[in-house]
Amino acid sequence: MIKIYGQMMSRAPRCLWLLEEAGVPYQHVPVNQQAGEAQKPEFLAINPNGKVPALEDGDVKLFESMAINLYLGRKYGKDLWPASEADQARAIQWSFWGMTEIEPPLITILVQQMFTPDDQKMPDRIEDAKASLPRPLKVLEDHLKNRSYLLGDKFTVADLNLASIFMLVNYVKYDLSPYPNVQKWLGACLGRPALAKLTQS
Numbered sequence: 001m002i003k004i005y006g007q008m009m010s011r012a013p014r015c016l017w018l019l020e021e022a023g024v025p026y027q028h029v030p031v032n033q034q035a036g037e038a039q040k041p042e043f044l045a046i047n048p049n050g051k052v053p054a055l056e057d058g059d060v061k062l063f064e065s066m067a068i069n070l071y072l073g074r075k076y077g078k079d080l081w082p083a084s085e086a087d088q089a090r091a092i093q094w095s096f097w098g099m100t101e102i103e104p105p106l107i108t109i110l111v112q113q114m115f116t117p118d119d120q121k122m123p124d125r126i127e128d129a130k131a132s133l134p135r136p137l138k139v140l141e142d143h144l145k146n147r148s149y150l151l152g153d154k155f156t157v158a159d160l161n162l163a164s165i166f167m168l169v170n171y172v173k174y175d176l177s178p179y180p181n182v183q184k185w186l187g188a189c190l191g192r193p194a195l196a197k198l199t200q201s
């Protein structure tokens, strides 16, 4: 049985979302990081970084949420996995792009807004992070001008991976209204029944 380790308040749901989309059986193993469970030898044997999410699928152990999803998408994803090599490469491209261009500033804003005590907040960090977003967002906005999803007219692992990063926008209340194509795409991704099933469970 496929196992995904990590609490719901972490990046683990992006892997659980993929498995819900794929409709394959899996076991969700919450890891209580506050209680130090991610630093215990049993967990470090699965992910030596002591972070979540992590995957176990038979003999395969993986860390890094995007790598886990690309593995799961390819092995179990059926329609989630693009057919052509070029589209598979584009799915990897958008996953890396999300992790490097979009996730770091959103995480900076999140940490500053929600997890930093008032007397330690650094407003400049939020401003710098916000200032770095319009450039990549314009790229995505233009890309989505003539297509519903990243690779065309079908939802794939590329959309799932990138939308799972963009979910943070709702927490940090970043205004996406200057990017209507991005808003529409994100709404379509986050409105998927598989995701609703996960968040309601």
Ligand SMILES: N[C@@H](CCC(=O)N[C@@H](CS)C(=O)NCC(=O)O)C(=O)O
Pocket: 009, 010, 011, 012, 033, 050, 051, 052, 053, 063, 064, 065, 066
């Ligand atoms: N790039 C990694 C990030 C993993 C990560 O930082 N996970 C957080 C929870 S979402 C964590 O376990 N943090 C605990 C720590 O930094 O010790 C991924 O996408 O899987």
